[in-house]
Amino acid sequence: MAQTTLLYNIGQLLTMDQHEGLVRGESMGSLDVKEDYAVLIKDGKIEAVAPTDQLQDIEVDEKIDCEGKLVTPGLVEPHTHLVFGGSREHEMALKQQGVPYLEILKQGGGILSTVRATRKATEEELYEKAMFHLNRMASYGITTVEAKSGYGMDRETELKQLRVAKKAGENHPLDLVSTFLGAHAITEEYKDKPDALLDEMASLFDQIKEENLAEFVDIFTETGVFTIEQSRRYLQKAKDHGFDVKIHADEIDPLGGTQLAVELGATTGDHLAVATDEGIEQLAKSDTIGVLLPGTIFYLGKGEFARARDMIEAGAAIAISTDFNPGSSVTENIQLIMSLAALKMKMTPEEIWHAVTINAAHAINRGDQAGQIKVGRKADVVIWDAPNYLYIPYHYGVNHVNTVFKAGQKLYQRGDLLV
Numbered sequence: 478m479a480q481t482t483l484l485y486n487i488g489q490l491l492t493m494d495q496h497e498g499l500v501r502g503e504s505m506g507s508l509d510v511k512e513d514y515a516v517l518i519k520d521g522k523i524e525a526v527a528p529t530d531q532l533q534d535i536e537v538d539e540k541i542d543c544e545g546k547l548v549t550p551g552l553v554e555p556h557t558h559l560v561f562g563g564s565r566e567h568e569m570a571l572k573q574q575g576v577p578y579l580e581i582l583k584q585g586g587g588i589l590s591t592v593r594a595t596r597k598a599t600e601e602e603l604y605e606k607a608m609f610h611l612n613r614m615a616s617y618g619i620t621t622v623e624a625k626s627g628y629g630m631d632r633e634t635e636l637k638q639l640r641v642a643k644k645a646g647e648n649h650p651l652d653l654v655s656t657f658l659g660a661h662a663i664t665e666e667y668k669d670k671p672d673a674l675l676d677e678m679a680s681l682f683d684q685i686k687e688e689n690l691a692e693f694v695d696i697f698t699e700t701g702v703f704t705i706e707q708s709r710r711y712l713q714k715a716k717d718h719g720f721d722v723k724i725h726a727d728e729i730d731p732l733g734g735t736q737l738a739v740e741l742g743a744t745t746g747d748h749l750a751v752a753t754d755e756g757i758e759q760l761a762k763s764d765t766i767g768v769l770l771p772g773t774i775f776y777l778g779k780g781e782f783a784r785a786r787d788m789i790e791a792g793a794a795i796a797i798s799t800d801f802n803p804g805s806s807v808t809e810n811i812q813l814i815m816s817l818a819a820l821k822m823k824m825t826p827e828e829i830w831h832a833v834t835i836n837a838a839h840a841i842n843r844g845d846q847a848g849q850i851k852v853g854r855k856a857d858v859v860i861w862d863a864p865n866y867l868y869i870p871y872h873y874g875v876n877h878v879n880t881v882f883k884a885g886q887k888l889y890q891r892g893d894l895l896v
């Protein structure tokens with residue numbers, strides 16, 4: 478018997494499907510808002526989307542009165558470092574003393590401290606921790622998530638992280654897309670020979686493909702990490718092995734990672750906080766999506782926020798993300814990132830909703846599956862405790878989710894106080 482659910486009396490419904498494909502430039506600013514609508518879910522998929530008065534009398538297994546609330550697609554989180562051991566709260570004091578992020582890394586802390594903890598952790602420990610963070614992401618309205626490795630930088634630990642991500646993706650209701658970030662930092666063993674580290678990581682490409690452990694290969698292109706030239710060679714090899722590629726680009730120093738992402742036809746260039754005029758111009762003419770991470774700039778406490786306005790006005794396609802990780806952005810709260818995008822990058826609410834739904838889905842090659850409420854698609858839907866779509870970035874720092882549906886199943890519901 479088919480399981481049917483009707484969400485009716487929706488105050489504002491964002492289906493995010495008024496534009497074809499990736500949404501870029503000024504199209505990001507136009508949003509179709511349906512008022513007093515209903516959504517019919519059947520066997521986990523969207524069966525119909527229509528005004529409430531057309532659907533409210535049909536017979537279904539469950540009817541949910543949305544009481545005039547906002548309803549949107551489940552959010553898509555396109556950039557996380559989900560699987561890691563330990564935590565780095567002890568580095569907060571260093572940050573407060575003004576020690577730069579790259580200096581902490583140079584002293585063997587930062588990413589390298591998480592590498593030590595991740596190498597020590599068992600697969601089970603990493604798995605439990607990843608599942609905990611996935612649950613929290615779900616509670617904030619995320620229904621599809623990307624997860625990077627990159628805290629091993631040796632064969633065993635990178636494979637361990639990727640296998641943990643695969644198992645988490647199989648067992649957790651959220652859909653998970655995996656990225657191999659073996660080129661995330663230069664470890665002690667490879668201190669003076671970064672090329673050898675890249676060769677070692679590239680030698681895993683065949684096995685990663687065979688075991689279906691990742692769809693993307695990513696690299697941290699940055700001062701003291703990998704150069705543009707090294708990144709180009711490494712990612713070209715990844716492409717030759719059939720991977721799509723991403724770059725942690727122009728985060729702290731403007732090395733030209735944005736241009737490299739465009740040159741390589743990368744699916745995304747991520748961070749782009751210090752992208753140059755030339756980088757922005759090239760990005761705008763390309764199909765590479767800029768994944769902006771304002772939480773990281775906020776959390777690192779210095780530096781400029783990415784020039785989202787210039788990028789969008791030039792015609793680029795933009796997504797946003799938490800960059801959830803134990804060092805530079807320790808939060809699963811994508812709604813907080815939506816507020817930062819508004820307050821610090823001056824993105825409009827209309828642009829922000831595109832950036833956390835359909836564009837974020839394209840950023841992980843799920844543009845045909847996630848980020849929209851559309852007949853035939855998986856019913857990934859969020860009911861919000863909010864009267865309209867402007868409200869989420871406006872009322873910042875808290876969780877506005879009322880109910881999350883993943884493939885038609887209720888995955889999370891706001892708890893009530895017990896007193």
Ligand SMILES: N=CN[C@@H](CCC(=O)O)C(=O)O
Pocket residue numbers: 558587588591697725728773800802803804805806
């Ligand atoms: N910048 C490089 N990598 C991560 C940070 C990882 C960490 O600090 O553990 C990022 O995207 O911000």
Ligand SMILES: [Zn+2]
Pocket residue numbers: 556557558725800802
């Ligand atoms: Zn990152």
